[in-house]
Amino acid sequence: MTTTTKLKLNLGPQHPSTHGVLRLILELDGEKILSCEPDIGYLHRGMERMAEGLTYVQYLPTVDRIDYLAGFFYSELLCRTVEQALGVSLSERVKTIRVTMLELCRIASHLLWIGAFLMDLGAVSPFFYAMREREMILRYFEKLTGQRMMYNYFVFGGVRKDIDYLYDIEDIINIIPAKLNDYEKIISENPIFIQRTKNKGILEPELAINNSITGVNLRASGINYDLRNSDYLYTDIDFKPIVMSGKDSFTRYKARLEEIRESIKIVKTCITKLKKNSNFEQKLINPLTLKLPDGEFYSEIEAPRGLASVYIKSQEQDKPYRLKWRTGSYYSVNLLRKLLVGEYLNDAIAISGSLDFILPEVDK
Amino acid sequence: MNYLYHLYIEFLTKYGIPKLFGDITFYVLPFCLSAAVLMLVVLFLVLFERKLLGWLTQRKGPNRVGIWGVLQTLADALKLLLKENVTPDKVDKFLFNLAPILVFIPAMTVFCIIPFSAEYTFVNTSTNVILYLVLVAFPMLSLFLGGWASNNKYALMGAARGIAQILSYEIPMTFVVLSVVTLAASMNMTGITLAQYSRNGLLGWFFIPCIIGFLIMFICVLAELNRCPFDLPEAESELICGYNTEYSGMRFALFYLSEYTLLFVNSLFMSIMFFGGYLSPFGVYLSQLLFGDTHLGTVLVYFEQAFWLCLKAFMIIFVIIWIRATLPRLASFDLLKFSWTILIPLAIFNLFIAVFIKYTMGGALCGLS
Numbered sequence: 171m172t173t174t175t176k177l178k179l180n181l182g183p184q185h186p187s188t189h190g191v192l193r194l195i196l197e198l199d200g201e202k203i204l205s206c207e208p209d210i211g212y213l214h215r216g217m218e219r220m221a222e223g224l225t226y227v228q229y230l231p232t233v234d235r236i237d238y239l240a241g242f243f244y245s246e247l248l249c250r251t252v253e254q255a256l257g258v259s260l261s262e263r264v265k266t267i268r269v270t271m272l273e274l275c276r277i278a279s280h281l282l283w284i285g286a287f288l289m290d291l292g293a294v295s296p297f298f299y300a301m302r303e304r305e306m307i308l309r310y311f312e313k314l315t316g317q318r319m320m321y322n323y324f325v326f327g328g329v330r331k332d333i334d335y336l337y338d339i340e341d342i343i344n345i346i347p348a349k350l351n352d353y354e355k356i357i358s359e360n361p362i363f364i365q366r367t368k369n370k371g372i373l374e375p376e377l378a379i380n381n382s383i384t385g386v387n388l389r390a391s392g393i394n395y396d397l398r399n400s401d402y403l404y405t406d407i408d409f410k411p412i413v414m415s416g417k418d419s420f421t422r423y424k425a426r427l428e429e430i431r432e433s434i435k436i437v438k439t440c441i442t443k444l445k446k447n448s449n450f451e452q453k454l455i456n457p458l459t460l461k462l463p464d465g466e467f468y469s470e471i472e473a474p475r476g477l478a479s480v481y482i483k484s485q486e487q488d489k490p491y492r493l494k495w496r497t498g499s500y501y502s503v504n505l506l507r508k509l510l511v512g513e514y515l516n517d518a519i520a521i522s523g524s525l526d527f528i529l530p531e532v533d534k
Numbered sequence: 535m536n537y538l539y540h541l542y543i544e545f546l547t548k549y550g551i552p553k554l555f556g557d558i559t560f561y562v563l564p565f566c567l568s569a570a571v572l573m574l575v576v577l578f579l580v581l582f583e584r585k586l587l588g589w590l591t592q593r594k595g596p597n598r599v600g601i602w603g604v605l606q607t608l609a610d611a612l613k614l615l616l617k618e619n620v621t622p623d624k625v626d627k628f629l630f631n632l633a634p635i636l637v638f639i640p641a642m643t644v645f646c647i648i649p650f651s652a653e654y655t656f657v658n659t660s661t662n663v664i665l666y667l668v669l670v671a672f673p674m675l676s677l678f679l680g681g682w683a684s685n686n687k688y689a690l691m692g693a694a695r696g697i698a699q700i701l702s703y704e705i706p707m708t709f710v711v712l713s714v715v716t717l718a719a720s721m722n723m724t725g726i727t728l729a730q731y732s733r734n735g736l737l738g739w740f741f742i743p744c745i746i747g748f749l750i751m752f753i754c755v756l757a758e759l760n761r762c763p764f765d766l767p768e769a770e771s772e773l774i775c776g777y778n779t780e781y782s783g784m785r786f787a788l789f790y791l792s793e794y795t796l797l798f799v800n801s802l803f804m805s806i807m808f809f810g811g812y813l814s815p816f817g818v819y820l821s822q823l824l825f826g827d828t829h830l831g832t833v834l835v836y837f838e839q840a841f842w843l844c845l846k847a848f849m850i851i852f853v854i855i856w857i858r859a860t861l862p863r864l865a866s867f868d869l870l871k872f873s874w875t876i877l878i879p880l881a882i883f884n885l886f887i888a889v890f891i892k893y894t895m896g897g898a899l900c901g902l903s
Contacts, residue, residue, distance in 0.1 A: 179687050186774060201691065201866065292762060292863025298591035362763055362862050515691070516766070516865050 176204060183212045187290045187519050190529025192503065196510075196518075203518055206510040208503050213533040221493035226252055226326065227457035229493075234320040236495060237531040239282055242275040243473040244495075245324045247480045251469045252326050252455070255462045255484070260328065261451050263444065267333045268324060269403050270440040271311075273433040274339070277346065278307040279474040280426045280433075283526045287423065288357060290523035291366055296357055303349050310338045326460065328452030339441060343434045350427060358424070367420035371509055371521030374417065381508070382501045385476030387525055390425040391417045397472035409436050419524035426526070461488050475499045475526055495534055499527035537653050564656040565646065572645050576794045580607045582848075583855050590859035614790075617783035625780065626683040633680030634781065634788035640672040641792035641799070648802050649724045651812050651839035661721040663711060666803060667704075670758065673792055674700040677767070680789075681777035692776025695866055696767035699757050702873035703764075707754035709881035710747040713888035714740055714807045723803075727811030735817035741808035743891050747884040748808045750877055752850075755800045757869070759793070762858040766866050797851060805846035812839035 181194040188194070191212035197204040217236055221229050226248075233248050234241030246268060253260070260268075285300030308318045313335055315323040323330050357363055373383070375391045388395055389412055396411035398404045412428040414421045462484035470479035476498020483492040502525040509525075510518045539560055546556045581596065581603065588595025596603030621627060646656040647665055659665060674696055681693025715721055717740055718729035732738025741748045757764040760776075768776035778789050805811060814820065821838045825831030864872070 177687060288862060292765065293861060294587065294762075295591045295859045298593060302592055356860070360862065362864055365868060366862065366865055514865070514867065516863070 174199070183209075187523065188529070189286060189523075189527065192527075192529050192532070194506065194510075194522075196515075198515065201515045203510050203513050203515065206506055206518075208506050210500075210503060210529070210532050213529045215530075215534065217534040218493055218495060221490050223489065225457070225488045226460050226462070226490070229490075230325070231320065231322040234322060235530065236497065236534055237279075237473065237475065237478075237499075237528060238319050239528060240275050240279040240474045241319060241321055242271050242324065243471055243478055244480075245322065246272060247469060247471050247478060249324045249326050250471070251467050251480055251482055252460070252462065254469060255465075255467045255482075256455060258327050258453065258455060261449075263332075263447050263450050264328045264452050265403050266440050266443045266447075267329050269407060270333065270339065270437055270444070271321075271323065271329075272403075273436045273440070274307050274310070274342070276474045277430050277433050277437075278304045280430050281307075283426060283474075284353065284357070284423070287520075287523045287526075288363075290519050291363065293357075293363070296353065299349070299352070299356075303346055306338075306342050306345065310335065310342065313338065326455040326457065328454050332450040333444060336441060336444060339437060343437050343441070346434060347431065350430060353427065358427070364420065366517070366520055367418065367423060367524065369418050369420075370517050371419045371513070371524055372417050373505075373509065377505075377508060381505045383476065383498075383505060384501070385472065385474070385498045386412075386425050386429060387422060387476065387498075387502060389413045390422040391415075397470060397477055401471065404436075407436055407439055419521060422524045422526075461486060462490070470496075473498060475528065475531060476501065497531040497534065499529075499531040502527040503532050564654070568645050568656060569642065572642065572795060572798075575798055576791055577607045577611070579794045579798060579851065580610075580790075582851070586852070586855045587859055590856065611787060614787040615784055619783045619785065622685065622780050625685045629679055629683035630780075631785070633676050633683060634785040636676035636679065637673045637792045638788045640669045640676075641795040644669040644799050645795065647723070648799065648843075649727060649806070649811065650843055651836040652724075653836055654840070655724060658722070658724065662723055663715060663721045663726070666723070667708060667711065670796065670800065670803075671700060671704055673796060674758070677777045677789075680781065684777070684780040686780050688773045688775075689777050689779045692767045692773045692779070695773075696760065696777060698866075698870060699760075699764065699766065702870050703754045703757040703877070706750050706873065706877040706881035707758070709878070709885050710744070710751045710754070711807065713744060713747050713881075713885040716885070716888045716892050717743060719892075723806050723811065727806055727813060730810040731813055733817045735813075736810065736815045739808060739810040739813075744808060744884060744888060746880055746887070748804070750881050750884065751804060751807065752853075753877065755804060756854065756857070757873075759797055759800060759854075761797070761854055763861040763864050764869060765863060766869065797854070798847060801847035801850040801854070802843060804850055805843055809846045812843040814838070814842055 177198040179196045179198050181196055182188040183191040183193040185192075193209040193212065195207040195209060197206075215235070217232065220232065224232075230245060230248060233244040236244045281300045281304040285297035285304075288296035288300075311321060312318045314333065315321040315330070317323075373387065373391050375393050378388050378391045378393065383391075384395065384397075392413065392415035394411060394413045398409065399411065409432055412425050412432055414425050414428075416424070462482065464486045465484060467482045467484065468479065470477055472478075477496070478498060479496040481492075481494040481496070482490045485491045505525065506522055509521055513521060542560055542563075543553055543556045547553065584606070585595040585603070587593075596606035599605040599609045621630060644666060647658070647662045647669075649655040649658070678693040678697050681689040681696070684690070714726060718726040720726055720729060726740075730739045756762075760767050766776075767773075768778065773779070778786060781789060819835050819838050821831050821834035825834060
């Protein structure tokens with residue numbers, strides 16, 4: 171007589187392919203997943219509670235750490251909220267500098283994702299190739315801001331210093347497209363890769379909307395929703411959002427690759443604008459007297475991992491009364507509950523990898 | 535081995551050592567030699583793989599310990615030796631400790647039935663191809679033992695995957711070996727090697743009539759060795775480390791060693807099956823060309839034969855590592871489907887080809903005179 175019982179498997183928190191400290195409680199029948207329960211909070215640093223005890227300028231350097239792969243987006247969010255609350259407008263050059271930084275950061279983040287995703291699928295080399303390209307961007311960031319990850323470059327009312335070393339950026343945008351063509355050869359045309367990602371992890375548009383999925387994952391399901399269309403930084407920059415209708419892991423990979431190409435175009439236009447207009451002027455907000463008026467403030471941005479937003483409730487103090495972050499990864503992790511059921515274990519790893527979540531962003 | 539035996543006895547009697555001593559030690563010596571050479575080869579292989587992977591992925595590979603990182607493997611081995619042997623609480627202690635030994639012993643033993651040169655085969659039985667197949671499949675069972683005894687879900691899953699894999703890949707491999715045996719009309723590895731001899735060198739090798747067979751065998755060997763893209767039993771990003779998740783220290787080192795031993799031995803076996811084993815690719819040995827029939831020439835031929843065999847094996851290993859650097863991992867069900875629907879029919883087809891060639895051309899294969 172044989173009896174079959176469900177196998178309960180703890181995937182994580184110290185698992186090589188959960189990209190941080192995610193714990194998935196899986197119920198397995200053989201290798202088939204019956205249910206999935208994400209358990210988060212292992213990387214909780216109290217970013218929101220911390221804000222209530224710090225002044226805005228004290229809090230600014232820490233927000234880069236919400237997403238260590240795309241720190242610029244979060245400091246941009248905080249700066250933008252404060253600027254909009256105080257009614258400060260940015261000069262043209264500062265806006266262009268910020269867009270350049272954000273898009274370079276997006277490229278770096280997507281590149282790392284490509285490497286990590288392929289690592290999840292068991293291929294070693296693409297990780298190093300992607301890292302090599304990302305390294306160029308990080309080197310540039312280090313040169314400009316003094317930091318590789320936690321830049322603290324955007325400040326309330328402008329940027330810490332004028333942009334420089336434009337020739338480095340030109341190198342980057344010249345080299346990366348050629349490397350992307352290499353990726354197409356080694357990854358996109360690889361039959362094993364196609365077999366493991368095509369028609370795997372289908373994310374229906376309704377499911378995506380009902381789960382508040384944003385960013386590339388949503389656009390790869392065929393919904394044209396890119397916040398950069400309405401973003402005030404991107405008003406006079408010409409770009410087209412990448413929308414694909416494949417819905418599967420392969421499309422999400424393709425969409426990210428295309429998005430890198432699109433970002434490079436944006437950086438290119440930014441460079442020409444920066445070269446044309448070298449008039450660097452900004453009116454920084456004095457951090458010592460910085461107080462937000464009474465009320466609630468909200469702003470949002472298209473981060474690499476979906477829509478990110480911040481909500482600040484202020485009571486005319488130098489510290490926020492309440493601050494809340496919304497990050498894209500949080501919703502992607504929640505989606506695993508529905509997306510993984512019925513899949514096999516090794517497909518599950520590939521699917522969760524394709525959603526591109528990172529845990530510091532989830533736990534905050 | 536007769537020639538070597540007489541050489542050895544002659545050498546001993548020259549120094550007045552009784553023949554009895556020679557009779558006893560002669561059978562121990564090759565084993566010691568095999569073990570020592572094997573250790574060196576494995577140490578070198580690990581470095582070779584890491585350097586090659588480094589080169590393929592834009593890195594330098596190990597380069598700190600010793601010149602060019604030569605001593606890196608030695609340092610790693612030393613570290614593993616000095617590490618504490620952790621036995622988790624609820625494991626089956628006996629089986630847990632037995633598994634690494636049962637992986638290591640067959641892997642070492644199989645090394646002794648490989649004919650390295652015309653005069654050097656430590657254990658030469660008339661059907662050692664079958665012995666080889668048994669011994670090579672054995673470590674996988676021991677891995678299952680280890681995975682089962684570890685009392686760890688990841689280890690168990692890895693072990694189960696390993697068993698499923700070996701069940702489906704052993705069959706096409708056996709068919710391919712069968713077709714080579716048919717062509718050679720011998721079940722002995724030396725016999726198979728000699729059957730591939732021709733004056734035209736590599737034209738007589740079996741990879742020409744059996745090219746499908748070679749490709750199948752290559753895929754099966756990748757699967758048997760748990761190498762990429764078939765590294766499901768120890769898929770790092772899924773099962774952490776599969777069956778050896780719980781092993782540490784020396785016991786892990788034994789797994790590691792046997793893995794590389796098997797890699798080397800399998801490549802040797804493939805070279806013997808399809809690439810003429812220890813035969814020279816030019817049809818004539820270089821040392822014979824250089825030294826003629828002198829005493830030095832006859833001795834050097836044996837070393838040259840071993841060199842050719844190892845060179846062929848290392849070429850195959852190079853390709854295996856190259857594949858590791860290039861391909862992602864297969865999904866487990868695709869893997870089994872691939873074997874049962876594609877490889878096995880192809881392997882049977884290959885056997886038919888071999889039988890047809892044998893039937894129509896008899897012994898006159900390609901360049902064989």
